[in-house]
Amino acid sequence: MPVALDLAPKTKRAAGEVCCEAIVYPDIDPAQAERMAAVAKALGDPTRMQLVDVLRKHAGKVCVCELVPLFDLSQPTVSHHLKILREAGIVGSERQGLWAFYYVIPEALEELSGWAGLVVA
Amino acid sequence: MPVALDLAPKTKRAAGEVCCEAIVYPDIDPAQAERMAAVAKALGDPTRMQLVDVLRKHAGKVCVCELVPLFDLSQPTVSHHLKILREAGIVGSERQGLWAFYYVIPEALEELSGWAGLVVA
DNA sequence: CCTAAGCATTGACAGATGCCAATTCAATAG
């Protein structure tokens, strides 16, 4: 949300000293930060983290009826977490008769993964 | 939190059909999921995302007095976000006289970055 | 049509989160 890309003039230094020799500025634009933060936020729960990992590991589509018993959570709660992941674009779903199958959308993690790689490197 | 690594027997299939041909199970252990989720959660805010990126970009240590004017937020709020990042182990701080300098701890993102790379790949 | 199965949605509630104003703390300058 808050942007303020203009670097403040940095007045009022205490004793003729300078705290930083270089002016800092954001490398990523706010829009990118917002997108990556949204993805990170969706992953910021242990249950959802494991859900995504299970889906990723399975490589195909996994039935909700397989996911629910993996956690000590009620079915509605698991459904809620899946909804959050869906709204973040991290997973997709498909209905086949009574069952709902979920799968990972790898592209959703591309931006965040690339950025994180930059940090680590 | 919820683990339940034992795969449920999958009883009560509706009509002699099977919803999944393969049994799914988590690839990452719950402890790893919890660690990565904690890091992702700390990054799950646009302001913190930009803070980390600024620190990463600058490569050195950045004074808080440089960070605050970058956002349309009060100084206590920025300090609050920095504290969250500090508690997540993503950044470190160091005081030099009146000023506090922050820097990124790249190793904190290693696990998450590696996992995300697996998903994308 | 009626019933049951699988999943999603709603409502409610405790706890967490983001924000700011005000205050406190630490360190330097006079």
Next chain:
DNA sequence: CTATTGAATTGGCATCTGTCAATGCTTAGG
């Protein structure tokens, strides 16, 4: 010692989150 500066902490508040019980919706079977 006193005043000032940079940063952290506190208190309060509105909003969001994770969870479950209860309910609703959709599809399949009889």
